[in-house]
Amino acid sequence: MKRQYNQLPQVAFSILLALSLKERHGYEIIKQIRDDSNGKIQLSPGALYTSIKQLLEQKLISEISRENDTRRRYYSLSKKGKTVLGAELDYYQNTIALARQRQVLEISHGFYS
Amino acid sequence: MGFTVKPKSSEIYGSLIHMYPQSFRNHYSTTMIQTFDDMLENERTWTGRLQVWARTLLNLPFSAAKEHATNGKEIIMNHNMKILLIGAIVAIVGVGIGSYWFGNLHAMQGAGIERVTIAQLADAMRQDEFYSDYGNAAVLFTGEISAVKSGNNATLVTFVTNRPFSVTCQFPKNIAVKTGQTISVAAPGGSADRQKQGVLLHNCLVN
Numbered sequence: 001m002k003r004q005y006n007q008l009p010q011v012a013f014s015i016l017l018a019l020s021l022k023e024r025h026g027y028e029i030i031k032q033i034r035d036d037s038n039g040k041i042q043l044s045p046g047a048l049y050t051s052i053k054q055l056l057e058q059k060l061i062s063e064i065s066r067e068n069d070t071r072r073r074y075y076s077l078s079k080k081g082k083t084v085l086g087a088e089l090d091y092y093q094n095t096i097a098l099a100r101q102r103q104v105l106e107i108s109h110g111f112y113s
Numbered sequence: 114m115g116f117t118v119k120p121k122s123s124e125i126y127g128s129l130i131h132m133y134p135q136s137f138r139n140h141y142s143t144t145m146i147q148t149f150d151d152m153l154e155n156e157r158t159w160t161g162r163l164q165v166w167a168r169t170l171l172n173l174p175f176s177a178a179k180e181h182a183t184n185g186k187e188i189i190m191n192h193n194m195k196i197l198l199i200g201a202i203v204a205i206v207g208v209g210i211g212s213y214w215f216g217n218l219h220a221m222q223g224a225g226i227e228r229v230t231i232a233q234l235a236d237a238m239r240q241d242e243f244y245s246d247y248g249n250a251a252v253l254f255t256g257e258i259s260a261v262k263s264g265n266n267a268t269l270v271t272f273v274t275n276r277p278f279s280v281t282c283q284f285p286k287n288i289a290v291k292t293g294q295t296i297s298v299a300a301p302g303g304s305a306d307r308q309k310q311g312v313l314l315h316n317c318l319v320n
Contacts, residue, residue, distance in 0.1 A: 026144055027151035031245070038306050039244040044169040045126075045145040045152070046133075046176035053137070053180075071147040 008088055011051045014041055016060060016077060016085040023064055023076035026052075060084055122153055125204075126169065132177035132197055134184050160225065161249045170204050225249065227302070231256040235278035238305065238312035247302030253320060255297040256280070263287050270296075270317075279311030288319060296320075 008016070018024060018032035030043050052075060055061045060081035064074040077085065126149045130142050149169060156162045227250040234254065237243040256272035263269075268284045282298055290296060297320040304315040 026148035027155070030148070030152065031155075034244055035241045039248055039303055042168060044172040044176075045148045046169065046172045048148065049141045049145055050137075050176045050180050053141070054183075071143055073144045 008084065009051070010041070011043065011047060012055055012060075013085075013088055015048070015051055015055060015075075016081055016088075019061060019075060019077040019081070020085060023074045025069075025072040025074050027072075029075070055081070122166075123150055129170075129173055129197060129201055132173060132201070133180050136184070137180050155245060156249075157245075158225065158249050164249070166204075170201055173201055226251050226253055228253045230254060231272045231274045231280050232276050234280045234312055234314075235274050235276040238307055239276070239278040243305055243307075243312065244303070247305070250302045251299055252302045252314070253297070253299050255295060257295045258290055258292050261290055261292060270298075271311075279308075280314070281308070281311060282314045282317035284317050284319070285315075290319075 014033045014036065015029060017036060018029045024032065026045065026048055030045075030048060033041050033043060052061070056063060058080075059078055061075045062078050064076060066072070066074060123146050127142070127146050130138055130145060133141075149165075152165045152169075153162055156165055227247055229247070229252050231254060234243075234247075234252065237246050256274075258270055259273040260271040261268065262271075266286055268286070268288050268290070269281055270284065270288075270290060271279055271281045274280055282300060298314075298317050299320045300314040300317040306313045306315065
């Protein structure tokens with residue numbers, strides 16, 4: 001079945017994007033999301049782990065335990081997660097291309113370039 | 114450092130986690146507390162720590178209720194949960210008032226002001242450390258102007274730097290400055306945006 005575009009909530013999308021480079025533990029994910037969003041998305045542990053639980057249930061991420069760091073759980077992007085993230089990114093890329101084509105971004109783009 | 118907030122904070126947050134369902138707590142409580150500790154430890158200022166507390170407490174009732182709902186269980190509050198919920202609400206209000214009061218005090222004492230160089234700003238953004246270093250502070254710096262661009266009642270000023278990342282300030286009105294001039298600027302660190310080739314600071318003021 002072909003996946004529909006833009007099905008992920010923003011927090012879930014941000015977590016997958018944060019895990020796209022390497023596996024991370026909770027605080028590293030929060031920090032990466034904050035940096036990726038220029039400080040606009042700042043998650044609490046509650047918001048993070050309720051989303052992580054759903055992503056684990058959907059098998060989009062995997063949990064990794066480390067013997068030398070038992071208080072932290074590490075997470076990595078699964079193969080399915082990579083596919084879903086890729087579909088989401090395609091959607092955003094197409095949307096931005098469309099907006100540029102329609103010159104919706106002309107004012108801000110011109111001002112800062 | 115002279116005092117520690119970690120043990121007390123962990124205990125308080127550990128108690129509040131009881132608002133989540135048992136199955137969720139069994140799996141995530143240790144790592145949630147550790148994440149909360151990591152967040153507090155990496156905040157350098159009191160206001161930053163208060164903001165962590167405020168964000169965590171504000172989200173707590175919602176994420177706990179969501180977790181109960183996804184478990185398909187009605188939220189039945191026992192006596193302890195009621196006390197915890199009331200405690201959380203009191204703490205939220207307290208942290209809110211405390212943040213406002215302490216934030217003002219902090220600003221008045223100048224404790225939230227970071228004097229930096231153009232190179233430090235450029236390096237911090239390039240290394241993804243900008244928001245942890247300056248996100249909660251007002252940055253003050255002096256630099257030589259390399260470019261000026263005006264339009265739409267705003268002025269963009271770019272500064273000379275020997276770094277690969279540029280530093281640009283957006284002034285919310287037209288200002289009379291020119292290339293080669295040296296000016297001192299104040300800007301809220303939290304307003305910064307990462308641009309493709311540098312950092313853009315919004316709402317700058319000539320100091």
